[in-house]
Amino acid sequence: MYMVDTHVHTCLSPCAELDMHPAALVDAAVRVGLDSVAVCDHNSAENVGAVQRAARAAGLAVIPGMEITSAEEVHILGLLPDLEAALALQSRIYRALPGHNDEEAFGVQVVTNEFAEVLGFNDHLLSGSTTLTVDEVVGAIHDLGGMAVASHVDREGFGIIGQLGFIPPGLPLDAIEISRHTTMPRARALYAPRGEYPILCASDAHRPEELGGAATFLLMEEATLEELRCAFAGKNGRTILGGGRPMEDLALHILDIAQNSIEAGADTIRIEISEAPGEDRLEIKVSDNGKGMDRETLARAADPFFTTRGTRKVGLGLSLMAAAAQATGGRLSITSSRGEGTTVIAEFKLGHIDRAPIGDLETTLMVLLAGHPGIHILFRHRIGKRSFDLDSADLISSGIDVSTPSGLAALRRMLRKGESDLIERRQAGGASGSH
């Protein structure tokens, strides 16, 4: 399973911060637990190589890319198979990009190496529009073996729907991207009600702290363009599991905790989300039968600068969840004993104005059930007296084999139905009745 941010800028983009140099970008990406990023500066790929070199030692996969501005002022991401293709696309774009940068007006466009040393300043008007139409931009990307993604379709400015009213029928986009302002379920309903386009969540980060603000979860074997292509198409067992905002959505905090459980050797994880509107209370409980923690580790578990994970330098997971709970006047508690397992309970005031959104539980469950088929997951989402229950041990007897594309599709349908039925009842005020 890969957590990917398919849209990040570097200090080459005039609107990005200077401290978004390749090494800082890589550090920030690793810190938030990303497995891969696509570097997409405006109309240029000059810093892609430096990010790739900076990322090598960190084990972060870098997909070369570019965010191209069409003549209609639509932003289209080109994701490319390798640096050579990205530079070839850059030549094509430079030929169609009039003007020179004015650093006072638009900002500096810093070309840098992996050691944060400035190599020079790009003189093209990278903040400008090319003379290429959206069709020509998509064509140019495809000619070089790349994939074309409509950037932030939920934004009016430079989003394809804002600029052109609707996505031109027949435009061969490979995916559409949403920003952190739109949730996955809402995006599906608004932009791809019949599954017309794969949907990616990406941060569009211009500053290091924005990295991973939104991310997509993909089931694939490695972070390459070919694997992404298969995942977008749902081919060869690859698929997009979901997406969201890892720093905000409670659903993704839950996923993070469950992944800790898997790292701790658990083979059974119980997830219970209980919304009690009458008591203005939300409780999230994740318990596992992993190796547990000793007293000393337990005492430090919610410390943001502590982690046992090799892949992550800062344990954002539990500390973020604790902060989210405390912001509503609630709290996070952890009980654990060596050899027996760990239980994390987060309590929130349900109606508190600062209560983080639950987010897309379908993503959480798709990642856990499809990404870790050997783990026994017991899930319960309760609203009032009703609940949506799922036991991964029952999937096979329900005819769902997650190792097959049809099984993944069936699982997705089941989760979507279970959650939407439950939420409809919540919206109808139907917290009464029994399960």
Next chain:
Amino acid sequence: MKTSEASRHINGTFVAGREGDREVLGGYASDLLSDVMANSREGDLWVTLQKHVNIIAVAQLNGLSGIVLVNGRTPEPDAVARAEEAGLPLISTKLQAFDVIGILYSLGIRGRRQI
């Protein structure tokens, strides 16, 4: 006033849809197509520099009386074909948007968006 008469005043040339000449009831100017969909009104003459084929669909959707492309822009071939098919007046002028709108306004054409 008909679209063809408005076109003469702004030195416009019909690129397509001449036979679709119709009454101009008002005017709207914007280059964000989503905004035009939301705010233009039936019978408006739309002044824009966008020339993507989607402009035809937007004009049809809101029943606009025509599209004026400014700065001498020529539309994409598929936009011309769609406008011809729809009988929608598609006009190109060398004038810039500011002058086009000034002239149309002096002829009595007004924006009608209700705030």
